[in-house]
Amino acid sequence: MRPRDPSEIFRSSSPLELFFDLIFAVSVSLASAQLVAAETHADIAGGLRAYLMVFFAVWWAWMNFTWFASAFDADDWLYRVLALTQMAGVVILAVGTTPAMADGNFHLIIAGYVVMRLALVVQWIRASRSHAGLRNTALSYAVGIAVVQVFWVCYPLAPAGWAVPVFLLLVALELLVPLIAERSGQTPWHPEHIADRYGCFTLIVLGESVLASTIAAANAVENANQLLQFSLLGVGGFILAAGLWWVYFSSNASAWLRRRRAPMIFGYGHYFVFAAAGAFSAGVKVLLDHEAGSSGLSSAAAVATLSIPVSVFLLGVWVLILRLCLRGAYKWLFPVGALLIGCAPLLAQLTPTAESDVQIAVISVLGAAAVMVLLVVLIEASGVREQEEPGTAPAAG
Template sequence: MTALSRARLRPMRPRDPHEPGRVASSLELFFDLVFVVAVSIAAVQLHHSLTEGHVREGILSYGFVFFGIWWAWMNFTWFATSFDTDDWLYRVLTVLQMGGVLVLASGIRPAFEERDYTVLVLAYVVMRLALVAQWLRASRHAGPSRRATHIYAAGVTVVQVLWLLSLLLPAQLTTPSMLLLVVAELAVPVVAESTGKTPWHPHHITERYGLFTLILLGESLLASANAIIEAVHEAETLGPLIAVSALTLTATAALWWIYFWPPHHHAIRGLRGSLLYGYGHYFIFAAAGAFSAGIEVEIDLLTGHSSLHQPLASFSYTIPLAVFVFGVWALAIRPCADGWVNAAVPLGSLLVLVDPLLPVPFALTTAILIAVVAVLVWRQQETEQETAQEGEDA
């Protein structure tokens, strides 16, 4: 009887969006780690493209590749917050999606070097169709969310057919067709949630986003550290490499501090806020993944292996930093911060962005990010003191 009960499938009913103590599962964390493999390869290919001077092509390829990675991750994450049963079939379909990620990773290099997206698209379709199976299963016991599950399943299936058909188009139509299909992918949740809402757990969702951000920052820090260690043997002097090392550590710590300063769950109370938060994280995640590529480009310049010259080489890391900081401010900090913070954070992102045009980029970038963090610490302490004083007065 025990073996039989374990083999049975649990009804995939909508989960309580107010469930106390809801946290990320070990399967979700395992799922994230597999995705970081693809992110790491995409960052490496972006680094090679930038170093060789193929800036526009590299950024465009990185944008498309990262969309596939991010979109598959995000759709699984939002599905899981609504219908995670953690039974054997749910796990098998999730592992199937993870296998698709690994195949997708093998297609990243051809996408960058040959503009051949065949493997990448096929792997992406496998991941998405595995999620369609989850949506169809969820529709059986979805209750008020049943209509939304049907729209998700039908919409995702149609778009995957279009992805496969796009492989038959001539090369000159690849970019415009992919842009149209990206728009189609983004439209499916908008239609589904506007027609029949699925429940989501704000704390669980924001925890998932925060954990993936931590993994991306860790991957960038590791890749940057490895590049610096390898460059030690080729650099004529260690001073510039020490400066890059200090910048890398300080910047990564500052990004972590800035991201986790605000309470993110307040940003996804309604449909509009949830869509903005979910979609806007594409830029935050992509920037976190690209930061290491920018640091490696800067190291290549110092060791004489880059086709880029200043200030373009420095822009390769200041742009990701600026996008990350501004994105976090726009999505999570701005709604809950005071005037000081809402002035300091976007100003800091702008100063980081234009830093390569100034004579001392390393020191200035570090100083700007430290100043932004200092303002956050100051205002948080002021707020806590004011709250404590109000409590005493009451």
């Protein structure tokens, strides 16, 4: 298991990694479904708390596999077996998503983590024996992961009132492991490969929102009396999802990663981007349930479950990527537009023609979609997609 060449040309996601992503798609979908259930019953705070906790488990498992594979993907039979073992752990984690979010029971998620983490520890030990220069780094990862995993096994013993603080403490320990291990020597991760892997995960979570918008169109056909409302909400949801895709893939993140400056900020910061995308797909479903009369939320609150995640996603992409690429007024107009989308429910309530909850919801979603279109126009006008390197002028010709 020798390190991969970080300057390898045309390095992209392998079939094994794409298969791994499909397993994670199930976990994201189940977490999103539980968030929908909580928000529909007006338990927004409790649902978000549980969702963010479970989503960390999903995201962190994916991230650990991704960065290890970028540096040490040997693709031999043992590597594949250990990777498939990690996938089995993800399946267990996915099954545990529902009891964790509904009842606070993390036993199955922790069991899935044990399977995944033990397999990853074996991978790091293999890596330590294959390259003397990275032996200390690999062993630091192996020991750190194993020690923190012991604490996770003990997590269910924490008193009920201390569950969240203990969880946050363990999260901090997890995040410290790579920071400490990389000080012994940086692993040779591949910039283009990492950008491609993060792009794949973004597509997975955005796919959930496209599915929700498609369901809106199906509901419009089945509910002729609400044909216009469901159709408009479906169109607005699709425009927002398409805009999120456009914005995320508008710049060359790999060029910035190639400089190897603060890669952990890029990696860790994507937790908020991914979680917001998953919450957005849940918000689309919550809004559809509200329009069908099966939600205890007000129209403004239902729209907020959709618009605020979109705003968080856009601001996250701006902080991690676009802030380094945009110049002049474009750099600051973008976050202003992102904040306006988050305020969409308030803007609709100020509209004189919004006389009913249905009008408030439709005007809010269409207003947010209109701002998203303007942000896409801003992206195109700025010339970001023509830049060869972040922060450079567009290429001539």
